[in-house]
Amino acid sequence: MPDAGTKAISSEAPPGVRDDHRVQVRPEDVAALRRALDEARTAGDSGEVPIGAVVVDASGAVIGVGRNEREATHDPTSHAEVVALRAAGAAVGDWRLEGCTLAVTLEPCPMCAGAAWLARVDRVVFGAWNPDYGAAGSLWDVLRDGRLNHRPEVVAGVLAEECQALLEDFFDDRRSPG
Ligand SMILES: [Zn+2]
Numbered sequence: 001m002p003d004a005g006t007k008a009i010s011s012e013a014p015p016g017v018r019d020d021h022r023v024q025v026r027p028e029d030v031a032a033l034r035r036a037l038d039e040a041r042t043a044g045d046s047g048e049v050p051i052g053a054v055v056v057d058a059s060g061a062v063i064g065v066g067r068n069e070r071e072a073t074h075d076p077t078s079h080a081e082v083v084a085l086r087a088a089g090a091a092v093g094d095w096r097l098e099g100c101t102l103a104v105t106l107e108p109c110p111m112c113a114g115a116a117w118l119a120r121v122d123r124v125v126f127g128a129w130n131p132d133y134g135a136a137g138s139l140w141d142v143l144r145d146g147r148l149n150h151r152p153e154v155v156a157g158v159l160a161e162e163c164q165a166l167l168e169d170f171f172d173d174r175r176s177p178g
Pocket of ligand 1: 079080081108109110111112113
């Protein structure tokens with residue numbers, strides 16, 4: 001998640017980054033991102049960096065939602081993805097989220113990419129790219145590391161412009177005087 005200066009957040013893949021997954025976007029991915037965007041807006045409304053996430057099970061049901069709540073919780077790990085994964089695990093009574101999709105408005109950081117991998121989700125769908133510290137293709141590619149025996153499918157750039165605009169507006173508002 002960005003702390004400041006989100007100039008680098010982009011709806012376009014950074015140069016040299018793998019962006020070969022747009023073709024696999026499904027209608028349910030877009031629906032999941034829309035739900036994640038709702039969470040992101042709620043986060044922004046309460047002064048948090050507007051990032052939201054949802055976990056969807058194999059039937060398409062939303063089983064966990066989360067939004068960035070670091071300011072409210074004083075918890076450096078309360079990123080949207082972690083909050084959503086925890087909620088999903090609690091909802092199904094299992095930390096194993098095989099068959100599930102994690103959808104998030106911004107490319108996951110290394111912690112969240114790691115959490116998604118540990119949860120064994122099948123797919124990670126994200127909106128805007130995060131060249132500052134994205135770990136799903138930008139700085140690292142944790143989810144598609146060939147040394148791992150389980151590698152979630154990565155779908156990038158879903159509703160990227162909307163996700164990016166939400167973050168940019170948030171930081172623009174903070175910068176503007178008054
Ligand atoms: Zn994160």
